[in-house]
Amino acid sequence: MKIVFVTPYYTEGMGYIGNRLPAKLAELGHEVHLISSTGKVYFTQSFFKNYKNVHEKKHVVEPYKLVEGVHIHRVPHLEFMSTLYLRGLWTMLKRIQPDVVHTWEISSPYVLQIAVAKPFLNYKMFSANHYVLSVFALHRTWHKFSMAKLKWVLLKKYTGKFISMFTDQCFPATNDARFVAVKYMGMPLRKCKVTPLGVDTDLFKPITDEKGRILRNELRKTMGYSENDIVCIYTGRFAADKNPLVLAKAVDKLQKAGNTRYKGLFIGVGEQESEIKDCEGCQIIPFEKYVNLWKYYQASDIGVWPTQESTSMIDAAACGIPIVISNQLYARERVSGNGIDYEFENVDDMSAKLLTLEDASYRQRLGQHGSEKMKTQFSWDRIAEERIADYTYHINKK
Structure with a gap:
């Protein structure tokens, strides 16, 4: 054809x-x-x-x-x-x-x-x-x-x-x-x-062997994260319509409340960059082509997209991490059984919802469901x- x-x-x-x-x-x-x-x-x-x-x-x-x-x-x-x-x-x-x-x-x-x-x-x-x-x-x-x-x-x-x-x-x-x-x-x-x-499930997939775990730990160490840190990742434009600043402010709030395990990892570029950098526990990596993002999802613990749908959501889910999205999104199939939602652009609620994902075994259950769903449906x-x-x-x- x-x-x-x-x-x-x-x-x-x-x-x-x-x-x-x-x-x-x-x-x-x-x-x-x-x-x-x-x-x-x-x-x-x-x-x-x-x-x-x-x-x-x-x-x-x-x-x-x-x-x-x-x-x-x-x-x-x-x-x-x-x-x-x-x-x-x-x-x-x-x-x-x-x-x-x-x-x-x-x-x-x-x-x-x-x-x-x-x-x-x-x-x-x-x-x-x-x-x-x-x-x-x-x-x-x-x-x-x-x-x-x-x-x-x-x-x-x-x-x-x-x-x-x-x-x-x-x-x-x-x-x-x-x-x-x-x-x-x-x-x-x-x-x-x-x-x-x-989602390209040949590229975006969960870690299943010791080599993958070693690479994950090495990348986390390079970025300054410990094994116990809970890394919340956002990828995409740092624009008002995407508003990753909500996540940065939520991490900042958690840090100042003593929950210093929570970290924010932002990969991309845009107008909110300086404000994100000013938030405690947050770091920025310049924009990467999507084919390079799998290793960052595997090295993270939670994927967060505060406002709009993004294909990055399903890439992250395919890598076996739970995702957090806005309660105003209509495409619930992306998060059903493998993540949670929060009140749109509400920093306090974002902080509270991130805390509900503190337990590693709970994150693992959500992440496993997500990676299986992405492979069979997406x-x-x-x-x-x-x-x-x-x-x-x-x-x-x-």
């Missing part, structure tokens, strides 16, 4: 689905292509500069590269109201002659290009939605008129409704992502199949096999 993924930007080793799903499909023996602009991940965003240890430049010069069996193609682009039009996309698709074209958005100029080309190039078209309610701010003010709402309705909802006529199936990542896709992006409910974002291997079944069904459908 010839499969083409189209994405507005791409960086090797950065970004989960853009790197892992194509590679897993290639492992299954399919011819997989990924078409992107010349831009790297976040290149249109103001915070791109925060990732200078990963991105030396905004753009990639080489037009083609083979990465993990996936053919990566770069095409020129035009920016349009924070979205991209990919020049030469039609020509590239015509040359490849794919059976399937898959995007990770429902409505965007380049997705419209794919929809318009479909009747002429005769492929099946698939999309996805990773917008969840915790990130979709307009959901909270939708009942009011605003220019932001008008812009969304015109450029996303109505355009999405048109594009959906050409879309064979859409894969929202969670139940609330499906709600967003239907209500705010014009995708018919009957075309939606909830499919979670996955692995990219399983998702890739299911995705091929979905593609095949629609290709054979009369």
